[in-house]
Amino acid sequence: MGKIFVAQLLGLPVFGPDGESIGRIRDLVAGLRPDGSAPRVLGVVIEVATRRRIFVPMLRVASIDANAVTLATGSVNLRHFHQRPNEVLVVGQLLDARVAVVDSGARAEVVDTAMEQTRTRDWVLARVAIRERTGRLGRRGPITVLGWSDIRSPGITELAGAPQAADQLLAVFDTMRAADVASALQDLPLKRRYEVADALDDERLADVIEELPEEDQKVLLAHLDDERAADVLEAMDPDDAADLLAELSELDKNRLLELMEPEESAPVRRLLEYSFDTAGGLMTPEPIVLTPDAPISEALARVRNPDLPPALASMVFVCRPPTATPTGRYLGCVHIQRLLREPPFDLVAGAVDRELALLRPTDSLVEVTRYFATYNLVCAPVVDDEEHLLGAVTVDDVLDHLLPENWREREGADRA
Incomplete structure (x- = not known):
């Protein structure tokens, strides 16, 4: 195995010695040395299927290629990764770090790092890709690859205190789902979380905060x-x-x-x-609502919206105007399977399910859960006593409230 840039590793699948899937590479852990020599790569951070991040020492890595990472024989410690004080996350903290070029003193930011294996079979961050900042306005220069010894590298204290951009880290996050970005943020120091939040646009930050x-x-x-x-x-x-x-x-x-x-x-x-544990507190006020004279084709176009959660796209609600919640009189719903079976120019009024039971906004979490179990649905209408549609409850909102309060939180156990 020769020189490997960290950006090439991110997201690669990780397999056990027998070909079993373990997870995906999300970061590398390195130890910065006091003398400024190339940091030793201590191990990899792998995200397993449950979104937990675990640490695997480099000694357990048998092979790395362009398509996958394979681990050597032995057990994997599944305890949640916990960063130690003398360690640095290569992606989470080193990317975007400010450095200086030894020969010229030029200011630069880290774009990527490359690790190489030494004669003692240790992995070190021998090379670093930097982008110089030129001129008074700090314009970006071309990317240059230098040896680690050619830069004045930051130390643990500097990484913990100095302000840092987040461009490269955001480029990594751009390929990840919001839930995975939220998972990654929980492993970053608080300072770095703030820098990422400041750099994200409002829509993306909103998606991440929700997770x-x-x-x-x-x-x-x-x-x-x-x-x-x-x-x-x-x-x-x-x-x-x-x-x-x-x-x-x-x-x-x-x-x-x-x-x-x-x-x-x-x-x-x-x-x-509404109380958080009622249908009114669980519902979203923005379901798909159409009037009865809308064509099936319009309903299909609405459920195809890629920004719409799958559960909310499973059902269209038909109401008298206005269609914004609280709507006019609720007439019924149309399931997506029915929409797919109907001619596109027919009206949704001809496909309405008028018999489906309704949720009331004051229904308790237990009653809402029983409703979903009874009707095998992933979305349900919430209607008031005057027959106005107030919103819809989706099964993921129900699960959020049925799971323990801290289900999104990380375990704090240290690794062995």
């Missing part, structure tokens, strides 16, 4: 200035925004609601009127 544990959500939201926090809340699904705001003090909650645009805060305010 974080409750306490981490509050910490990141508190880091943002009030104007941006309100913008991020607007970009979140209303039910997730309501859940997060419900955990804040009355003062903070009301301040952020006032900063949100009225059309964005209105559905969130309605959701906050």
Whole structure:
């Protein structure tokens, strides 16, 4: 195995000696040396199927190629990875770190690093790809690959304290699902989490915050200035925004609601009127709603929206105008399987299921759970006593509340 750039490793599948799937590479762990010599790569961070990240020492890595990483014979410690004080995450912390070129003193940022195996079979970060910052405005120069000894590298203390851009780390995150980015953020030092949050656009940050544990959500939201926090809340699904705001003090909650645009805060305010463990508190106020004279083709176009969660796309609700919740009189729903069987120019009114039982906003979590189990659905209408559609509950929202409160949180056990 020769020189391997870290960017080539990220996301590669990891297999055991018998070909069994272990997970995917998410980062490398290195030890920075006091004398500034090339850091030794201590191991890899692997994300297993449950989204837990585990540490595997480099001694357990049997082979690395362009398509996969294979581990040597032996057991894998499945305890959650916990970074030690003398260690650095190559992707999470070294990328975007500020360095200086020894010969010229030029300022630069780390774009990538490459590891090589020494005669003693240790892996070290022997090479580093940098991009120089030139001129008073810090314009970006070309990428140059240098030996580790050709740069004045940051130390653990500098990485923990100096401000750092997040361009390269965001380039890595750009290929990952929001849930996986949230998982990665939990392994980063708090300073680095803030830098990533500052660099993400509002829509992406909103998606990531929705996947974080409750306490981490509050910490990141508190880091943002009030104007941006309100913008991020607007970009979140209303039910997730309501859940997060419900955990804040009355003062903070009301301040952020006032900063949100009225059309964005209105559905969130309605959701906050219900207890979190009722159908009203669980529902999203933005299901697919059509009038009875809409054609099947329009319904199909709406459910094809790639930004729509699969559970919410499984059902179209038919109501009298207005179609924004709370709607006019609720008439029924059309299941996606029925839409696929009907001629596209027929009206949705001819495919409406008028017999499906309804949820009321005050129904308890137990009643909502029983409803889903009874009807084998992944989405259900929530209708008030005046027959207005208020929103829809999806099965993933139910699972979020059935699982233990800390199910998104990481285990703090150290590795052996």
